Amino acid sequence: MRELKACYDAYAGKPFSALPAIALSYKPVDANKKPLAAATARNRLSYLRAACRYAWRHHDLGDSNPAERVSMPKVRNERHVYLGRAEFLSICQKIKPGKARAAIRIAFYSGMRAAEVGLAQVHFGSDMFELGGEHTKNGMPRVVPIHPRIAHVVRNPSLWPVKPTKWTVSKEFKAGARAAGYGHARLHDLRHSTASEMINAGVDLYTVGGVLGHKSAISTKRYSHLATKTLQNAVGLVGKKTRTTPKRKAT
Structure with missing residues (x-):
């Protein structure tokens, strides 16, 4: 209204x-x-x-759908802030131990949104974070492998399950980022940083989209500019001679 x-x-x-x-x-x-x-x-x-x-x-107001021919203003306000592991760890060092810091670590090593971290489940003996469709942005269920660096968190009853509010986690992260000299960083930047880390390690965009839970490849396309190594390897194939298999002599 x-x-x-x-x-x-x-x-x-x-x-x-x-x-x-x-x-x-x-x-x-x-x-x-x-x-x-x-x-x-x-x-x-x-x-x-x-x-x-x-x-x-x-x-029954109108003979046809009034929204059919509507062109919406184009908005280009995507953030491109990516934190490397060293920068991320320097921020964590400024945050006191507890569930908020645990949630921040999980966000970086899983690519889950802050709200998803608090809603994810880990069943006994499982090595996956599980999210029901009612807890994801696109309404589709998702599983995310648990990174070895945060496996101890889900085994610690004092840290898992992580149940602080998104506001609490965001506040703790922002304070830690300022103290570490990264005041421009936001909590959601950790999700983009996860994508950046995977792409820099050579993971293809399709797989990155699967980890992040993107329903459409268009959402993952925003990270395509980071795949410089993949592009370099692709360009290097242009004009490259291919090795031919020598013909065997007929017996």
């Missing part, structure tokens, strides 16, 4: 057929008439599009 109210002037009194034009022309500004971020415009228009689609589908 708040977001729809914020863009009310853009759509008030207009028919559903005007929605595509509204999406193209909507340029929100703040109280000082300064343009707001493209992400803000996209967020508000997403609510408006959803509301119009709902009205069309459930209340």
Whole structure:
């Protein structure tokens, strides 16, 4: 309701057929008439599009889906902050031992989101973190192998299961990052760092997407620029002579 109210002037009194034009022309500004971020415009228009689609589908308002021809503003706000193992460990050293630090270590060595770390299960004798579909972003169940460096965490009753809130873990990580000289880092950057570590070790993007639980390859594509070694090896194959198998003499 708040977001729809914020863009009310853009759509008030207009028919559903005007929605595509509204999406193209909507340029929100703040109280000082300064343009707001493209992400803000996209967020508000997403609510408006959803509301119009709902009205069309459930209340027979309009002859066709008003959201069919809507072009949303493009947003390029992806973060590209990657922490290496040495940087990660220096941050952990600034965080007091406990469940929050354990959750942070698991996040780095598994690629799980902070919320997923608190919801993951490990059954007796298993070497996998297990997540039900109700606990993942894409609604699909997922298993993540337990890295040897955090195996001791899940065997320690004082640390596992990890149940601190996402806010608590984020607060602890941010304080540790500032103390270690990485104040720009955020908790979610650990997930990107996991991907970076795997890619730098030569893991293909498809497998990286499987570990992170990406439903679409498009989500993993954001890390493609990190696969420089793979690209170098691929380019090195251009024009390379292939060894031919010598013909055997007929007996």
